[in-house]
Amino acid sequence: MSTGSVRTSRTGPALPLVTVLLAALLGLLPTAGPASAAPVDITAASASPAPGDPVPIPVDFTGAGGTTLHGLVLAAPAAPAGTRGPGLVMLPGAGPGPLAELRAAAESYARHGVTTLIFDKRTDGYSMTHRDYGQLADDALAAVRLLRTRPEVAPDRVGLWGLSEGAWAASLAASRSAEVTYLVTAGAVGLTPARQQAWAYRGYLRHAGVSGSLLTALSDTSVRQLRAAGLFPEADYDPVPAWERVRQPVLAEWGTLDREAAPEESATIIRQALDRGGNTHYTLRTVPGVRHNLHLTRDDGYDRPDRLPADYAAAESAWIQRLATGLPEASADPAPPQDARSRALDPLPWYESTWFEAVATLLCLTGFAGYALTGAVRRLRRRPRPAALPRAARWAALAGTAAVLGGLGYLLFLTVTAAMFPGPVLFGRPAVWLAVQLLALFALGAAAAAAAGARRERAALAAASAADRARLGALLLAGTVFLPWALSWGLLLP
Numbered sequence: 001m002s003t004g005s006v007r008t009s010r011t012g013p014a015l016p017l018v019t020v021l022l023a024a025l026l027g028l029l030p031t032a033g034p035a036s037a038a039p040v041d042i043t044a045a046s047a048s049p050a051p052g053d054p055v056p057i058p059v060d061f062t063g064a065g066g067t068t069l070h071g072l073v074l075a076a077p078a079a080p081a082g083t084r085g086p087g088l089v090m091l092p093g094a095g096p097g098p099l100a101e102l103r104a105a106a107e108s109y110a111r112h113g114v115t116t117l118i119f120d121k122r123t124d125g126y127s128m129t130h131r132d133y134g135q136l137a138d139d140a141l142a143a144v145r146l147l148r149t150r151p152e153v154a155p156d157r158v159g160l161w162g163l164s165e166g167a168w169a170a171s172l173a174a175s176r177s178a179e180v181t182y183l184v185t186a187g188a189v190g191l192t193p194a195r196q197q198a199w200a201y202r203g204y205l206r207h208a209g210v211s212g213s214l215l216t217a218l219s220d221t222s223v224r225q226l227r228a229a230g231l232f233p234e235a236d237y238d239p240v241p242a243w244e245r246v247r248q249p250v251l252a253e254w255g256t257l258d259r260e261a262a263p264e265e266s267a268t269i270i271r272q273a274l275d276r277g278g279n280t281h282y283t284l285r286t287v288p289g290v291r292h293n294l295h296l297t298r299d300d301g302y303d304r305p306d307r308l309p310a311d312y313a314a315a316e317s318a319w320i321q322r323l324a325t326g327l328p329e330a331s332a333d334p335a336p337p338q339d340a341r342s343r344a345l346d347p348l349p350w351y352e353s354t355w356f357e358a359v360a361t362l363l364c365l366t367g368f369a370g371y372a373l374t375g376a377v378r379r380l381r382r383r384p385r386p387a388a389l390p391r392a393a394r395w396a397a398l399a400g401t402a403a404v405l406g407g408l409g410y411l412l413f414l415t416v417t418a419a420m421f422p423g424p425v426l427f428g429r430p431a432v433w434l435a436v437q438l439l440a441l442f443a444l445g446a447a448a449a450a451a452a453g454a455r456r457e458r459a460a461l462a463a464a465s466a467a468d469r470a471r472l473g474a475l476l477l478a479g480t481v482f483l484p485w486a487l488s489w490g491l492l493l494p
Contacts, residue, residue: 054110061146064138071119074110087153089143091166097121112317131233136169175245190269194235199342204419211428213490243273250282255290257301267335284332367478368400388460390453396446403439440491447479
């Protein structure tokens with residue numbers, strides 16, 4: 001794709017059923033900072049400055065499409081009157097992105113002499129299932145233009161800082177405008193968003209002790225279905241062309257405990273892109289002991305506490321200040337190692353297409369849940385069960401409904417929570433997934449028993465009402481469709 005044009009998210013056949021079951025995708029949470037020892041709690045950022053704290057200045061400006069954005073300039077507290085220093089616009093990671101998320105990080109930069117602008121991310125045109133990195137890049141450039149007009153900022157020393165998804169927008173903005181004089185990123189991703197998210201899901205599940213079919217169901221099948229349905233925003237965005245066009249000095253950082261950005265691959269991809277573009281003024285830095293957003297961690301990078309290192313922004317601010325005396329030579333630390341490589345996501349074959357999957361799911365739910373609901377209504381009305389209907393059909397209906405809704409509901413929960421909370425794990429399977437797998441097996445067995453019973457009671461069924469025959473037929477059809485459906489979602493695989 002062209003990085004010089006605004007790109008809107010691809011939409012697909014987002015059927016209501018698929019939307020309900022798969023419409024939530026959790027991005028990487030924002031916040032950032034480098035490494036050190038004693039932590040500073042991000043929640044301690046004060047709304048009103050104490051002596052020596054950065055001075056907060058509310059600002060409004062117009063972003064892409066005329067959207068009004070609300071921000072906060074945090075001015076360096078010790079700058080002599082009349083002097084102008086560097087400025088920095090900070091962009092958060094994926095999600096709503098209120099400026100409060102970066103308040104403590106921005107104050108740290110300001111304390112080190114870098115006047116910083118943070119702002120609430122747009123809500124117009126940005127949601128869990130729709131976003132446009134070109135639009136976010138234009139918002140960033142509007143913020144840069146505002147910061148360049150501030151009396152405490154040197155207009156030729158204003159840069160961009162981006163975390164994770166913010167790094168995609170920041171690199172795109174830098175590739176579009178020389179008004180951005182330098183670029184700093186934290187946890188930048190060199191892969192497409194879909195491939196990166198699939199890699200992160202797999203890593204979080206493995207860390208929890210999960211093995212087997214759930215790894216594929218979440219990190220492959222679910223991600224590919226979301227992408228095909230148009231519910232994974234910017235799923236196939238390629239960040240490489242933008243990085244190839246970045247000519248400004250770059251400081252790109254990854255934590256050694258980054259479990260979300262595929263840091264070894266991303267650092268290599270971004271370095272190669274800068275080299276191809278002829279950029280010889282980059283610094284790729286690996287920060288020890290911190291996770292994806294360069295915050296501290298209590299669980300080897302697999303948690304998300306909002307705790308900044310005590311010397312947060314010190315190394316970055318020094319790098320920014322040195323730009324006034326000369327451009328850095330290209331240098332790169334060894335990239336943080338990954339436990340596993342990311343995997344390419346193949347297009348869905350026809351039998352796994354969004355429409356096919358939606359129809360199969362609807363048939364399963366109609367047959368199973370329809371049989372159970374009509375039976376419940378019959379019992380409430382105190383009508384006897386027709387003797388011709390096999391007893392196994394009721395159990396197939398209940399177990400099948402629970403397996404379909406439970407399986408997709410659990411995958412949706414893992415998607416929304418970034419696979420951080422799979423629950424207790426037994427024999428390499430989360431207890432919930434194991435229960436759903438057992439329900440799926442029971443549903444198939446009961447459906448087979450119901451089919452055998454119906455065959456034995458052909459004569460009695462012929463005398464039953466058309467409605468009862470239709471109920472049973474829909475249930476047996478659901479049982480037939482459920483077998484390949486459950487296989488495709490890994491419910492019948494070890």
